[in-house]
Amino acid sequence: MKLTGIILAGGKSSRMGTNKALLKVNSVSVISRIKRELSYYCDSLFVVTNDPGLYTFLDVPITEDHYKNKGPLAGIHAGLSESSTEWNLVVACDVPLINSQALSVLTRIVESKQGRNADVILPIASGRYHPMLALYRKSVLPEVTKAIKANRLKLMDVIHLLNVVEVDERGHGVPEKAWEECFFNMNNPAEYEEICNRF
Template sequence: MEATGIILAGGKSSRMGTNKALLKINGKTVIENVVEELRSIVNNILIVTNSFEEYEFLRLPMVEDRWKGMGPLAGIHAGLNTSKTERNLLVACDMPFISSQLGGVLLRELSEYQAVVPEINGQLHPLFAAYRKEVSVEIEKSLDQNQLRIRGIFQNIHVKIMDNMEICRKGIFLRESDLFNMNHPEEYEQAKNMSRHTLSINEQVKGRDET
């Protein structure tokens, strides 16, 4: 799909105590897993970070925040403003198990909306959502006024909120891990346990297939 995956990797990871994006699960860093999943649905990937040297190993385009110290909204602006495509899928760097299927659905829905945001069990996920490039103009207005809440921009753009029911109607059955994000060390341990559980199930299925 002609679209850009924008990975937000500019957070301080203060609650984790180390860079969340570079933590490893099954031998790969979280951000490598995100990149791998994105490559199945988009043809461009862009990393938003203020620490270029940490992500040079990925050999991907990078951009830094224009508004420093103004949170994820500034990162979204940097990514959308730099993107060369109208459709963009935003992903936080601390989501190790993102669903490319869900991402593809969100991107396709942009044909009629400026943003498409999943709402799972009553919780919005604006950091795994699809945005048209033009939304950067509205975000810039908010940043100029020091209004930093991501939800604040939804009042001024044509946004679609996709709840569990509609996502299911699209043929997507979400797992607990699909929108899981890590902020604390115990959540990193939880992510590793999720991954081991998934590997165990896959091995069992493979074993049955081979018999």
């Protein structure tokens, strides 16, 4: 199975006060860490952003939203539109502790009996859904497009219309801490400092 990695580098980072993707943890930018982890699982990889000049250093293709100012749903739309593979690993740019233990679980499920009829492989960690680090089948693009055109921009509202396989760490041999860390999204300076102190 071929898999495309789609890094969404769109958000305004208002609570952080600076671009989260470019913050460095142990001398490596968060988005570079994400690129490195995705490269182990994905056959191709690109970034969706409306500031393409900021990410040329990653040396990967870059595409922009087709629908501006429509939030994460527009980023997923742009990514799926650009992708040439059936399955796509969509990742927001603010998950500095992304790790192979969790990613291997998600990618295995795509090829399992569970994933056969799924549209979305949706992780659950710390009691919450994580649609911004999830696997999407390209065939959901029409539903995503319809939602954007109707200005229905809540991602989970769209996901609830699809065939979803929910996944947590149970039964997959992944320690709970490693699973939860993978989906931890860094939103403010205190959380950034906490991450930096781990390295």
